[in-house]
Amino acid sequence: MEVLASLVIAVLFAGGIYLVLRARTFQVALGLSMLSYAVNLFLFFSGGLVTGAPPLAGGAAATADPLPQALVLTAIVIGFGMIAFVVALALRARGELDNDHVDGRGGKR
Amino acid sequence: MSHWIMAPLLLPLAAGMVNLLLVKKGIGAQRMVSLAAVAGLLPVAILLLQLAGGGEFGVYRLGNWPAPFGIILVLDRLSALLLLLTAALALPVIFYAAGGDDLIGRNFHVLFPLQVFGINGAFLTGDLFNLFVFFEIMLIASYSLAVYGGGPDRIRASLHYVVLNLIGSSLFLVAIGTLYSVTGTLNMADLAEKTAAAAPEQAALLRISSLLLLVVFALKAAVLPLHLWLPALYSSVSAPVAALFAIMTKVGVYAILRTFTLIFPAGIVSPDIIAWLPPLALLTLIGGALGVLGSRRLTALTAYLVVMSVGMLLTGVGLMSVAGIGAALYYLPHTTLTTAGMFLLADVIAGQRGPAGDWFLPAPPVPWVLPGVLFFVGAVAAAGMPPLSGFIGKLLLLQAVSPDAAGWLWPVVITGSLAGLVALSRAGTRLFWRTEGKTFSRPRPSLTRVAPVVVLLAMSVVLTIFAAPICRYAEATAAQLLTPQDYIAAVLQKERTP
Numbered sequence: 076m077e078v079l080a081s082l083v084i085a086v087l088f089a090g091g092i093y094l095v096l097r098a099r100t101f102q103v104a105l106g107l108s109m110l111s112y113a114v115n116l117f118l119f120f121s122g123g124l125v126t127g128a129p130p131l132a133g134g135a136a137a138t139a140d141p142l143p144q145a146l147v148l149t150a151i152v153i154g155f156g157m158i159a160f161v162v163a164l165a166l167r168a169r170g171e172l173d174n175d176h177v178d179g180r181g182g183k184r
Numbered sequence: 185m186s187h188w189i190m191a192p193l194l195l196p197l198a199a200g201m202v203n204l205l206l207v208k209k210g211i212g213a214q215r216m217v218s219l220a221a222v223a224g225l226l227p228v229a230i231l232l233l234q235l236a237g238g239g240e241f242g243v244y245r246l247g248n249w250p251a252p253f254g255i256i257l258v259l260d261r262l263s264a265l266l267l268l269l270t271a272a273l274a275l276p277v278i279f280y281a282a283g284g285d286d287l288i289g290r291n292f293h294v295l296f297p298l299q300v301f302g303i304n305g306a307f308l309t310g311d312l313f314n315l316f317v318f319f320e321i322m323l324i325a326s327y328s329l330a331v332y333g334g335g336p337d338r339i340r341a342s343l344h345y346v347v348l349n350l351i352g353s354s355l356f357l358v359a360i361g362t363l364y365s366v367t368g369t370l371n372m373a374d375l376a377e378k379t380a381a382a383a384p385e386q387a388a389l390l391r392i393s394s395l396l397l398l399v400v401f402a403l404k405a406a407v408l409p410l411h412l413w414l415p416a417l418y419s420s421v422s423a424p425v426a427a428l429f430a431i432m433t434k435v436g437v438y439a440i441l442r443t444f445t446l447i448f449p450a451g452i453v454s455p456d457i458i459a460w461l462p463p464l465a466l467l468t469l470i471g472g473a474l475g476v477l478g479s480r481r482l483t484a485l486t487a488y489l490v491v492m493s494v495g496m497l498l499t500g501v502g503l504m505s506v507a508g509i510g511a512a513l514y515y516l517p518h519t520t521l522t523t524a525g526m527f528l529l530a531d532v533i534a535g536q537r538g539p540a541g542d543w544f545l546p547a548p549p550v551p552w553v554l555p556g557v558l559f560f561v562g563a564v565a566a567a568g569m570p571p572l573s574g575f576i577g578k579l580l581l582l583q584a585v586s587p588d589a590a591g592w593l594w595p596v597v598i599t600g601s602l603a604g605l606v607a608l609s610r611a612g613t614r615l616f617w618r619t620e621g622k623t624f625s626r627p628r629p630s631l632t633r634v635a636p637v638v639v640l641l642a643m644s645v646v647l648t649i650f651a652a653p654i655c656r657y658a659e660a661t662a663a664q665l666l667t668p669q670d671y672i673a674a675v676l677q678k679e680r681t682p
Contacts, residue, residue, distance in 0.1 A: 121365040
């Protein structure tokens with residue numbers, strides 16, 4: 076399972092990095108959200124992969140680490156807000172700069 | 185422990201929220217609330233400085249959870265110094281903004297206190313994940329302040345800034361996840377213990393996470409290959425926002441200083457990482473100096489002065505000695521306040537020169553002597569000329585360099601200062617002496633516009649007069665940072681074994 080999880084994160088990171096390096100704001104916004112998915116999964120898995128175990132249960136039974144779950148909730152909320160801001164900013168840039176290039180200079184009509 | 189430690193967080197947070205409710209009441213009520221909150225920060229910061237000045241650690245446990253589990257705030261000499269600096273910077277800046285800059289967009293008085301909240305939180309937190317959270321609070325307020333007022337230049341620069349910082353935040357989370365998977369904790373004091381006792385097979389992962397953290401903080405601090413967002417952003421945003429942003433790079437410097445003295449001290453996991461800092465810092469200094477020489481407007485020049493100052497600060501931090509960090513901590517308030525004053529001054533001058541603004545173009549003469557005098561004082565302070573505090577800071581830094589490193593460190597620092605001096609004197613000549621046409625008949629800026637500039641630049645004089653006590657405090661801070669055992673013992677409530 077660890078191998079599969081790592082592969083998923085790796086593919087998400089690769090896609091995210093590729094998209095972030097593109098020239099247009101839409102692709103960059105998509106890339107940023109893929110990066111944040113990858114990061115959230117990575118954070119979630121950083122406590123170790125456990126199936127079918129409750130968090131915070133006492134006794135000798137195996138438990139899942141609750142802290143990464145709390146961390147990833149915070150990270151998801153923050154990441155979601157930031158992506159929303161980037162999309163709004165990209166729309167504003169499209170209007171003000173009259174093109175959708177990240178450097179604001181391409182594709183003059 | 186004293187509940188006052190919460191005050192630097194609660195005051196601006198409450199002000200931001202109250203101002204959100206006052207949106208319909210108009211700008212007057214909002215101005216009063218944010219001015220009162222920021223003014224209230226100043227006595228609180230002085231009180232905290234007195235608490236921390238004796239070398240005690242103020243550990244504030246929210247909900248009284250014992251240390252590695254709950255959320256904690258830690259007040260030491262370094263955070264007290266930076267809290268006072270933030271308050272001393274924010275008060276003149278908000279006063280300046282209340283002179284009209286808060287009307288060009290919406291909700292300035294909501295965003296400004298929230299950014300101060302994020303900055304204060306980053307200085308106070310004792311937990312790596314909360315450092316991330318406070319960074320994000322500071323950043324999202326700064327994103328909104330960066331586009332404040334709109335216009336193509338601001339939008340373009342902000343887009344780069346936002347995208348770069350979101351990538352930086354992703355890297356920050358990866359570093360946090362890696363650290364957590366190795367150590368099982370994110371409390372900085374606990375992390376320091378765990379990394380010190382790490383098994384050799386864990387060293388590679390710890391190294392990766394320390395390098396990732398260095399990259400993230402270097403992006404915030406604008407260290408050379410990661411500095412390209414800064415000049416465009418700082419020269420396009422409105423003047424009070426640029427002045428407040430003068431402290432944002434210092435948050436990056438603070439994070440580097442905290443992380444690499446406490447969690448990854450040299451020799452345990454990362455013997456060579458800290459050795460990267462002085463060369464990177466000198467490259468930043470050179471890059472900033474070239475930018476200063478090539479600038480065509482005063483705000484861009486000041487933005488490159490910020491880059492140069494980061495180079496100076498990290499040179500001191502990279503020495504990892506009491507003298508080096510002490511010199512950097514003396515230089516830090518000086519450079520923050522001076523560059524903030526220069527950003528505001530650039531706006532005042534631009535208002536007197538008509539369409540030429542702060543560009544180095546022939547324009548009608550500035551009809552008033554005070555901007556010229558202030559520019560002279562600011563230039564002397566920023567270039568590091570005697571008698572003002574920039575000179576003392578640079579002198580302390582040069583003295584802190586060991587003789588074998590002096591051969592390559594001294595020439596760069598001194599040449600960088602020379603470049604700053606040349607560029608600033610050229611800027612003064614262009615702005616005030618190469619005039620053409622008749623004096624632009626503009627009303628003189630009101631007292632609320634000029635007084636904050638005077639206050640910010642006068643702080644350089646204050647830093648010069650009280651150089652001895654401030655230096656003693658800075659060196660005590662450096663000594664405290666370099667013996668992290670006390671910090672760990674205070675946070676984890678252990679008996680200190682000498």
